[in-house]
Amino acid sequence: MRVRTIPVTAGVSALLLTGCGAADMTKQASPFAGAQGAGTVTLSVQSWVGAQANVGVAQYLLEHELGYRVDTVQVDEVPAWDALSQGRVDAILEDWGHPDQEKRYVRDKKTIVAGGGLGVTGHIGWYVPTYFARQHPDVTDWKNLNKYAGRLRTAESGGKGQLLDGSPSYVTNDKALVGNLKLDYQVVFAGSEAAQITQMKQFAKEQKPFLTYWYSPQWLFKKVPMTEVKLPAYKEGCDADTAKVACAYPHTPLQKYLNTDFAKNGGRAAAFLKKFRWTTEDQNEVSLMIANDKMSAQDAAKKWVDSHPSTWRAWLS
Known part of the structure; x- marks a missing residue:
C-alpha cells in the first residue's frame, strides 16, 4: 500500500533501499535469503509501522521459539515482489493488493505463492x-x-x-x-x-x-x-x-506471500508464517508501542508476546 523506507531494527544486517521502484532487487539481497537448511529466514519490511509490527513479532518468535536466524530487508512494495520472486527475500507479511504483481508471479510464473490472510483488513x-x-x-x-x-x-x-x-x-x-x-x-x-x-x-x-x-x-x-x-x-x-x-x-483483507521454494522447503519457519494471523487490535497494540512509546520493534514484540501466549502458540502448532 505504502512504500518508502525508514530505519528499522534488523535481525542481522539491514539492506537499505530507497526510491519508488528504482532499486534492482534481483541483484541485491540479504545473504540469508533462500538459504537451504541453514535455519535462516529473510523477511521484507515496509516503512509503515503496522508492517514493522508484523515483522517484529514474527522475527521475535522465529528467533526465540523456533531458533532461526532472521534478517529483515527494507524494500518498497513493488520491488519487494521482484525480490520475493527471485528468492532474495522469503516472505512479505502485509500486502495491500497488487493484482498485476499477483498475476505475474503467482498465476503466471508461479515463483510466489499466497501465504494466507494476515487477519487484518x-x-x-x-x-x-x-x-x-x-x-x-x-x-x-x-x-x-x-x-x-x-x-x-x-x-x-x-x-x-x-x-x-x-x-x-x-x-x-x-x-x-x-x-x-x-x-x-x-x-x-x-x-x-x-x-x-x-x-x-x-x-x-x-x-x-x-x-x-x-x-x-x-x-x-x-x-x-x-x-x-x-x-x-x-x-x-x-x-x-x-x-x-x-x-x-x-x-482490502491484507495478505501474506511467500517465495515458492521457501514455502515448500522452509520447514517450521514457512509453516509458522502461513499460520501467522492476528487482529487489527493486536497490530495496533504493537504499532503504538513502536511509534508512540518509542520502543524498538523487538522490545515491543517481546512485550506483546509475553501478554498474548494463547494467540501465538497456535501459530507454532
Missing part, C-alpha cells in the same frame, strides 16, 4: 479531524468539500484546499479523484508516513482543520481521532481505470 480513505467534523458535520460528505476549501488552504496548496498525502509512491488515486470529482483541492505529499504524522499531530495540537489521505489499521487514530469523509461508494471495477476513478477506496 486495510482501508484507505480521506479523513478530517473529529473536532472539525463535530463543528461542521456536513464536511464528511465529499459533495460539501469545496465549501471548506478556503479553510483547508495552506502555503503548499497554491490557493486551493490541501489534501495531505504521504508519499507519491503509496497506493493512491487522490489526484484523479480530485480532478474527476471537480474538487478545489491540491494533493500535497508529505513524503513519508512519519512526515505525514508529524504534520497531522501539529495541526491537531493547534486545533486546525485538515483533510488527509489516511488508512486503517493505524495507531494514530488513538492519538488524533479522525472521521472519514464519504466518497462515492466503491463498486467492483470502479477503480479499474486509475485515470477515471471517481469512487472510494475498497476495504
Whole structure:
C-alpha cells in the first residue's frame, strides 16, 4: 500500500533501499535469503509501522521459539515482489493488493505463492479531524468539500484546499479523484508516513482543520481521532481505470506471500508464517508501542508476546 523506507531494527544486517521502484532487487539481497537448511529466514519490511509490527513479532518468535536466524530487508512494495520472486527475500507479511504483481508471479510464473490472510483488513480513505467534523458535520460528505476549501488552504496548496498525502509512491488515486470529482483541492505529499504524522499531530495540537489521505489499521487514530469523509461508494471495477476513478477506496483483507521454494522447503519457519494471523487490535497494540512509546520493534514484540501466549502458540502448532 505504502512504500518508502525508514530505519528499522534488523535481525542481522539491514539492506537499505530507497526510491519508488528504482532499486534492482534481483541483484541485491540479504545473504540469508533462500538459504537451504541453514535455519535462516529473510523477511521484507515496509516503512509503515503496522508492517514493522508484523515483522517484529514474527522475527521475535522465529528467533526465540523456533531458533532461526532472521534478517529483515527494507524494500518498497513493488520491488519487494521482484525480490520475493527471485528468492532474495522469503516472505512479505502485509500486502495491500497488487493484482498485476499477483498475476505475474503467482498465476503466471508461479515463483510466489499466497501465504494466507494476515487477519487484518486495510482501508484507505480521506479523513478530517473529529473536532472539525463535530463543528461542521456536513464536511464528511465529499459533495460539501469545496465549501471548506478556503479553510483547508495552506502555503503548499497554491490557493486551493490541501489534501495531505504521504508519499507519491503509496497506493493512491487522490489526484484523479480530485480532478474527476471537480474538487478545489491540491494533493500535497508529505513524503513519508512519519512526515505525514508529524504534520497531522501539529495541526491537531493547534486545533486546525485538515483533510488527509489516511488508512486503517493505524495507531494514530488513538492519538488524533479522525472521521472519514464519504466518497462515492466503491463498486467492483470502479477503480479499474486509475485515470477515471471517481469512487472510494475498497476495504482490502491484507495478505501474506511467500517465495515458492521457501514455502515448500522452509520447514517450521514457512509453516509458522502461513499460520501467522492476528487482529487489527493486536497490530495496533504493537504499532503504538513502536511509534508512540518509542520502543524498538523487538522490545515491543517481546512485550506483546509475553501478554498474548494463547494467540501465538497456535501459530507454532
